[in-house]
Amino acid sequence: MALGLCQMKKYTYTEKKDTRSGFGDGLTELGNTHPNVVALCADLIGSLKMGDFKKEHPERFFQIGIAEANMMGIAAGMTIGGYIPFTGTFANFSTGRVYDQIRQSIAYSDKNVKICASHAGLTLGEDGATHQILEDIGLMKMLPGMTVINTCDYHQTKAATIAIADHIGPVYLRFGRPKVPVFTEANQKFEIGKAIQFTEGADVTIVATGHLVWEALQAAEVLETKGVSAEVIDIHTIKPLDKEAILQSIAKTGCIVTAEEHNYYGGLGESVARVLAQHHPTPQEFVATNDTFGESGTPEQLMEKYGLNSDAIVKAVEKVLKRK
Numbered sequence: 267m268a269l270g271l272c273q274m275k276k277y278t279y280t281e282k283k284d285t286r287s288g289f290g291d292g293l294t295e296l297g298n299t300h301p302n303v304v305a306l307c308a309d310l311i312g313s314l315k316m317g318d319f320k321k322e323h324p325e326r327f328f329q330i331g332i333a334e335a336n337m338m339g340i341a342a343g344m345t346i347g348g349y350i351p352f353t354g355t356f357a358n359f360s361t362g363r364v365y366d367q368i369r370q371s372i373a374y375s376d377k378n379v380k381i382c383a384s385h386a387g388l389t390l391g392e393d394g395a396t397h398q399i400l401e402d403i404g405l406m407k408m409l410p411g412m413t414v415i416n417t418c419d420y421h422q423t424k425a426a427t428i429a430i431a432d433h434i435g436p437v438y439l440r441f442g443r444p445k446v447p448v449f450t451e452a453n454q455k456f457e458i459g460k461a462i463q464f465t466e467g468a469d470v471t472i473v474a475t476g477h478l479v480w481e482a483l484q485a486a487e488v489l490e491t492k493g494v495s496a497e498v499i500d501i502h503t504i505k506p507l508d509k510e511a512i513l514q515s516i517a518k519t520g521c522i523v524t525a526e527e528h529n530y531y532g533g534l535g536e537s538v539a540r541v542l543a544q545h546h547p548t549p550q551e552f553v554a555t556n557d558t559f560g561e562s563g564t565p566e567q568l569m570e571k572y573g574l575n576s577d578a579i580v581k582a583v584e585k586v587l588k589r590k
Contacts, residue, residue, distance in 0.1 A: 274465050274490050277483045279447035283420035286384040286441055290315025292427025293352055293382075297323040300350065300431050306341055307354045308334045313443075314354035314384050334359045338367035342377040350431055351379050357386035357440060358399040361406060372436050373409040380430050381406075385443045386416075387527035388555070388572060389477055389565040398560035404532020406438040407505040413458060414505040416440040416526075416534075418479035420448045422502060425456035433458055440476065442527075444565045447480050461508035463515075467497030470583050471515040474525040475501045475534050478553065478574060482525055485579035494583065504534050509541050516542070521549040521590050523582045527574055530554035549589035551582040 296303045297319050304326045305319050311329070320327040330337040334355055341351035353360065360383035361368070372379045383402065390398045407414045413435060417423040423441045430437045450462075464479075465486050474482035479500045486496040497515050501508065516522050522542070524535035535552040542548045555572050569575045 274467070274486060274495070276487065277449050277464065279449045281448050282445040283448050284443060284445050285417055285420055285423040286313070286443060287315050288417070288420040288423030289382055289384065289427050289439070289441055290318060292424040294318040294322060295424075296428055296431050297326065302348055303350045303352065303431055304328065304344060305352050305354065306330055306337050308332060308337050308359060310355050313356070314382070316354050335364045335367045338364045338379070339371050341379045342371040342375060345377045345379060352382050353379065354382050354384070356390075356397060357383035357402050358397050361402040361438070362399060365405060369409060373412050376411055377436060378434055380437045380439060382427070382439045382441075384441055386440045387442065387477070388560045388568040388574065389442050389444045389527065391443065391565045391568065392562050394562040395559040400527075400529045400555050400560065401532060402438075402440065403504055403526070403528050403534065407532070407537065411435055412505065413437045413503070414440070415458065415503050416476040417502055418476055418500055419446060419450050421450045421452050421454060422456065425454045426502065429456040429458060442477060446477055449480060449483070459503045459506040459508055461511035462500040462502070463497065463511065464500060465496065465498040467495040467519060469495045469519055470587060471497045471499065471512070471519045471522040472525065472579060472583065473499045473501050473512060473522065473534070473538060475504060477527050478525040478579075481574070481576040482579055484576035485583065488576065488580050489583055494587070496583065501534055504537060507537050507541065509545070512538060512541055513546055516546060516548045521586045523551045523553060523579060523586055525553040525574075525579050525582075528554055529557060531557060549586050551586040553578050553582050
């Protein structure tokens with residue numbers, strides 16, 4: 267097997283910021299530009315960074331309390347009056363706790379609600395398995411008509427928050443708790459359903475989402491030192507999936523690794539596998555949690571233990587290259 271080495275663009279960062287702050291800042295900006303945007307919170311104003319919106323637009327902020335199911339029902343009802351509700355709570359409470367309300371009152375009823383979920387995945391950290399939801403992407407992408415977005419850094423989260431206000435229909439926007447590298451452009455235009463190619467490569471395609479995008483870029487640099495040219499693609503929108511970007515890339519590379527902070531059942535990897543099975547069967551390896559719950563620990567400890575970092579991606583690439 268011949269490996270095609272090409273010069274790879276290096277990505278760096280000057281600061282780390284939490285993606286939930288991107289949501290909070292995007293929501294505050296929307297408050298100034300979209301008078302029909304309203305915000306609902308389940309007693310987590312500080313955690314969801316919704317304080318500035320509340321301060322600047324108190325008449326459009328609604329503290330629902332620890333009553334997440336009620337919050338979803340209220341949000342669905344508000345759309346009937348022409349409002350665009352943004353709900354805010356932890357990802358576990360945004361999906362698992364309220365799945366019936368989302369299915370019946372929002373998805374089935376096709377209500378224009380934006381379900382915004384922080385503290386997703388293992389990087390929630392020390393709060394442990396009860397709060398570290400790793401099934402939420404699967405739950406939400408299976409709902410007909412639901413758009414599912416999982417952002418990678420502060421700037422992309424802010425841009426996505428702003429973009430979904432103009433999208434008609436229910437949206438699940440997933441982001442996280444820890445401070446992570448900021449490496450995408452400020453004031454970027456976020457296109458729902460449009461993947462972003464960060465590096466060009468000839469030997470393997472790495473498609474990643476959320477916090478794993480930065481890890482994929484780090485893995486690509488390591489692979490380059492080993493003579494492997496990796497194409498890194500950010501799949502921020504898991505549904506609708508950018509099939510064309512994936513198929514164009516694997517037509518060139520011939521193999522693929524998917525990387526996500528989620529259970530490999532029901533996540534990005536399975537969505538990609540379906541596309542490959544239907545259009546272009548291709549060797550694929552998965553970087554995801556292996557049908558397990560999490561546990562308490564620092565984000566770094568957990569990402570290493572559960573195989574969700576750049577080292578794990580490098581190993582997955584080396585494995586899939588042998589299957590070409």
